[in-house]
Amino acid sequence: QRQTVGVIFGGRSGEHEVSLRSAATILSALDPEKYNPLPIGITRAGQWVTGPAASEMLSPTSSPDAVAALDTDAPALAPPAKVLTALADVLPQLDVAIPVLHGTYGEDGTIQGLFEMLGLPYVGCGVLASATGMDKIVMKQLFRQSGLPVVDFRWFARHEWVANAQRLTDSIVEELGFPLFVKPANLGSSVGITRVDDVSNFKSAVELAARYDRRIIVEKGYDVREIEVSVLGNDHPEASLPGEIISSAAFYDYADKYSPDSQSQLVIPARLTPDQTAAIRALAVRAFQALDGAGLARVDFFLLPQTGEIMVNEINTMPGFTRISMYPKLWEASGRSLPSILNQLIDLALARHAEKT
Ligand code: ADP
Ligand code: MG
Ligand code: MG
Incomplete structure (x- = not known):
């Protein structure tokens, strides 16, 4: 008896387009002998x-250019009654769900909460790890409290900016200096992120970030090597070999991540000393456990070339899953194919569900 696997994609997120590509990859890689995949889309209107x-x-053909699509304003929200009817139609058919949603309303614990309410097993992190992993402020605070190295940062709410832009600017610039990275607290794929090299660009950077979230994080910027590790497991998570992103832009921005003519490169495995590799893999598992991760996550690091210092940049609890994405490629380099990773993720979801009930 094949299991019906709901593959859920799209969503009300700045990363809607990326999700479509990740889902297409997963749908094509699920073992047809074992699984009956059921594609479930969530439109931009929910x-x-x-x-x-x-x-x-x-x-x-139906996907507009990904980068252009970011600027389209979110359409009016679908009425709750209509959404509930659609959910009642589809969710009872599923044995397990894979929420291949990146960013808000999907990677952030919201859909995980829905599945918990329904008692439906699902792939990946639970509510807590999803929500805390999505919020760059809370994530970095928790990492820091767990003794993991993170960049210096400040944060503020949009209303504080509206009331006190000049005072915030002065104190942040004095404390952190330049360059700075200004980011919406909740999002991914570099959406809404600006590198700021002098004070004249700070205001517009904050205003861009504030379009995406009510909370804004400002980080001290570094010249960094970017190293990423895939993590897989529940109670005993495993870390893949590390990979490196060689970005071709001023930083690893949206176009560099997804545009077809991006010149950025993935180097797998990353060129690191055995000690660096071991340290980074151990930190990846600790970061995953610090937030009570489950199933999968990709943990991203900064390596400062001058000092050799390693910092945890972020965890992505539903990392990009396209054919060319780091998460599946790192496992491939570590000897595991995409279909076998998906089998394992579904088994982990079912095991976690069985543990709860
Ligand atoms: P996202 O969740 O959108 O990927 P990140 O925090 O990873 O957000 O930032 C996106 C990219 O911006 C990083 O991959 C890196 O290239 C650059 N970046 C972000 N923060 C810093 C920083 N503090 N110093 C240097 N580069 C940074
Ligand atoms: Mg991210
Ligand atoms: Mg990132």
Whole structure:
């Protein structure tokens, strides 16, 4: 008896487009002998769709250019009654769900909470790890409290900025200096992030970030090597070999991540000393456990070339899952194929569910 696996994609997120590509990859890699995949789309307006409408969302011709799509304003929210009817139609058919949603309303604990309420097993992190991992402020505070090295940062709420822009600017610049990275607290794929090299660009950077979230984080910027590790497991998580991103832009921004003519490169395995590799893999597992991770996550690091210092930049609890994405590529280099990773993730989801009930 094959298991019905709901692959959920799209969503009300700045990373809607990326999710479509990740989901297409997962749908094509699920072992057809074991699983009956059911594509489930969530439109930008939050409407759940299945059948031909879901497949249509995944067809390459229906996706506008990813970068351009970021600037389209979110459409009016679908009415709750309509969403509930759609959910009642589709969710009872599932044995397990894979929420292949990046960013808000998907990677942030919201859909995980829905599944918990329904008693439906799902792949990946639970509510707590998803929510804390998505929020760069809380994530970095928790990492710091767990003794993990993170960059210096400050944060403030949008309303504080509105009331006190000049005072905030002065105190942050004095404390952190330049360059700075200004980011919305909750998001990913570098959406809404600006590198700021002098004070004249600070205001516009904050205003951009404030379009995406009510809380803004400002970090001390460094010249960094960027190293990433895939983590897989529940109680005994395993870390893959590290990979390195060689970005071709001023930093690893949205276009560099996803545009077809991006010149950025993945170096797998990263060129590191055996000691550095071991240290980074151990930190990846500690970061995963600091937030009570489950299933999977990709943990991203900064390596400061001058001093050799290693810092945890962030955890991504639903990392990019396209054919060319780091998460599956790191496992491939560590000897595990995409279909076998998906089998394992589903088994981990079922094991975690069985533990709860
Ligand atoms: P996202 O969740 O959107 O990927 P990140 O915090 O990883 O957000 O930032 C995106 C990219 O911006 C990083 O991969 C890196 O290239 C650059 N970056 C972010 N913060 C810093 C920093 N403090 N110093 C140097 N580069 C940074
Ligand atoms: Mg991220
Ligand atoms: Mg990142």
